[in-house]
Amino acid sequence: MSRLDGGLIVSCQAYPGEPMRDPRTMAQIARAAVAGGAAGIRLQGLDDIRAGADLDVPVVGLVKAGESEVFITPTLEHAVAVAVAGADIVALDGTRRPRPDGLSLADTIARLRAEHDVLVMADCGSLDDAVAAEAAGADLLGTTLSGYTPERPKTTGPDLELIALIAARCERPVVAEGRIHSTGSATAARRAGAFAVCVGTAITHPSTITSWFAEAVAGAAS
Ligand SMILES: CC(=O)N[C@H](C=O)[C@@H](O)[C@H](O)[C@H](O)COP(=O)(O)O
Known part of the structure; x- marks a missing residue:
């Protein structure tokens, strides 16, 4: 955990159907991010986590799965699979919503920890989520789901x-x-009290970054 203190975590994710959705590609991007100074890497999917096994920074792993509104490492089974794939930190849904396997967050964390030496990052959508996730045993509290649940506006x-x-x-x-x-924004997040800052899209999602520039260029005509 101390390796992430004051550091940048880079989230390397490609979404279903996208050209870069390939574990080798994600691992290459992750290595490039580490070369640029990333203190940690966040990877989605078991194959991507395995492909990132030789990274010499902590890996935050997750799987996005299922049709439920709880989709970030939604069950204990998913959390165990993320740990077995090699993640140092398992990121999971840290909201107070019911989990698809019926387990509480506290039970999920306790049962994961009973078998695996990993830290847990709770992806929260509100202060109440974070307070509950801390009580449930989470090691790190992420603001990942702010604006993606009804409790906070999407800033x-x-x-x-x-x-x-x-x-x-x-x-x-x-x-x-x-x-x-x-x-x-990264500086502002640190100054607001963040222990570490995780950036995904703005570093590792070229289609979105391109769209920002394409719109700026197109908009310049008017
Ligand atoms: C809400 C959700 O599903 N967030 C996901 C969590 O892993 C990713 O799609 C985000 O890219 C990640 O959180 C980083 O955020 P941003 O890409 O905005 O820097």
Whole structure:
């Protein structure tokens, strides 16, 4: 965990049907991010986590699965699979919503930990989620789901208010994640109280980055 203190975690994810959806590609991007100074890497999918096994920074692993609104490592079985695939930190849904396997977050974390030496990052959508996730035993509290559940508005940039609220209320470190699209936002997230900052799209999703520039170029005509 100390290796992530004050550091940047780069989330390397390609979505179903996208050209870069290939574990080898994701591992290459992850290595490039480490070369640029990433203190940690976040990888989605068991094959991508396995492909990132030789990275010399901590890997935050998750699987997005199922049709339920709880889709980030939704069950204990998924969490165990992420640990077995080699993640150092298992990221899972840290909201208070019912989990598809009927287990509580506390039971999920306890049963995962009973068998595997991993840390747990709870992807939260609100302060109440973070408080509950900390009580359930999570090691890291992420703002990942802010704006993706009904409890918080979807801010244009990171949810700085939520970062500050969690940092003030909880003992466990906060990972600022979600819609951090500029270096200024990353700095602001740290200053709001984040222990570490996780950036995905703005570093590793070229289609979205391209669309920002394409729109800017097209808009310049008017
Ligand atoms: C809500 C959700 O499903 N978030 C996912 C979680 O793993 C990813 O799709 C995001 O890319 C990641 O959280 C990083 O955020 P951003 O790409 O905004 O920097």
